[in-house]
Amino acid sequence: NAGVTQTPKFQVLKTGQSMTLQCAQDMNHNSMYWYRQDPGMGLRLIYYSASEGTTDKGEVPNGYNVSRLNKREFSLRLESAAPSQTSVYFCASSVLGRTGGQSTDTQYFGPGTRLTVL
Amino acid sequence: AQSVTQLGSHVSVSEGALVLLRCNYSSSVPPYLFWYVQYPNQGLQLLLKYTSAATLVKGINGFEAEFKKSETSFHLTKPSAHMSDAAEYFCAVSDQESSASKIIFGSGTRLSIRP
Numbered sequence: 302n303a304g305v306t307q308t309p310k311f312q313v314l315k316t317g318q319s320m321t322l323q324c325a326q327d328m329n330h331n332s333m334y335w336y337r338q339d340p341g342m343g344l345r346l347i348y349y350s351a352s353e354g355t356t357d358k359g360e361v362p363n364g365y366n367v368s369r370l371n372k373r374e375f376s377l378r379l380e381s382a383a384p385s386q387t388s389v390y391f392c393a394s395s396v397l398g399r400t401g402g403q404s405t406d407t408q409y410f411g412p413g414t415r416l417t418v419l
Numbered sequence: 420a421q422s423v424t425q426l427g428s429h430v431s432v433s434e435g436a437l438v439l440l441r442c443n444y445s446s447s448v449p450p451y452l453f454w455y456v457q458y459p460n461q462g463l464q465l466l467l468k469y470t471s472a473a474t475l476v477k478g479i480n481g482f483e484a485e486f487k488k489s490e491t492s493f494h495l496t497k498p499s500a501h502m503s504d505a506a507e508y509f510c511a512v513s514d515q516e517s518s519a520s521k522i523i524f525g526s527g528t529r530l531s532i533r534p
């Protein structure tokens with residue numbers, strides 16, 4: 302099992318360029334997520350997908366679009382990159398588990414993509 | 420709305436000393452609580468989680484956390500720090516049982532270990 306994989310690991314863009322960050326998971330999870338991590342701000346949810354065919358906005362969706370291509374893959378697109386989008390981007394997936402009769406949702410993270418927008 | 424507050428952006432302890440990382444949460448419904456660890460240039464890894472089954476939760480690498488409803492706290496502890504514990508630690512809260520929980524993360528605490 303590779304778990305959650307992300308490509309690319311590093312990327313430098315110029316303002317106005319577009320790009321797509323790729324994420325795939327091989328754990329047969331239903332839910333997938335995109336976060337950005339900025340110094341001193343923890344992780345903030347950009348978009349998530351509860352299941353194949355559905356996507357929803359998170360806390361900071363502006364400037365991003367997503368596609369849940371199939372159950373395995375969830376991509377994040379920057380249509381016109383801005384310096385404010387310089388960040389580390391993490392993809393995650395989750396399985397709904399049960400512990401003592403209560404359901405829980407543990408998220409598993411990819412290694413991240415470090416994006417710089419000049 | 421839910422939130423978590425991690426007290427102290429940076430904690431430094433000596434090797435062998437007690438580790439205590441503080442987390443307070445706010446939630447209008449019974450919460451699910453998590454601690455994640457992030458080593459340099461890596462993604463987040465789940466340390467432990469609280470799901471109301473037991474108030475004292477044991478995780479990996481010798482860490483544990485205690486849920487205290489009266490104090491709205493979920494502090495992370497380890498009796499004896501190792502150099503390998505140096506990392507950033509994130510507390511997180513969720514209240515949904517749906518298939519796509521929206522977990523809210525704290526801003527993180529960087530743990531340094533002095534030889």
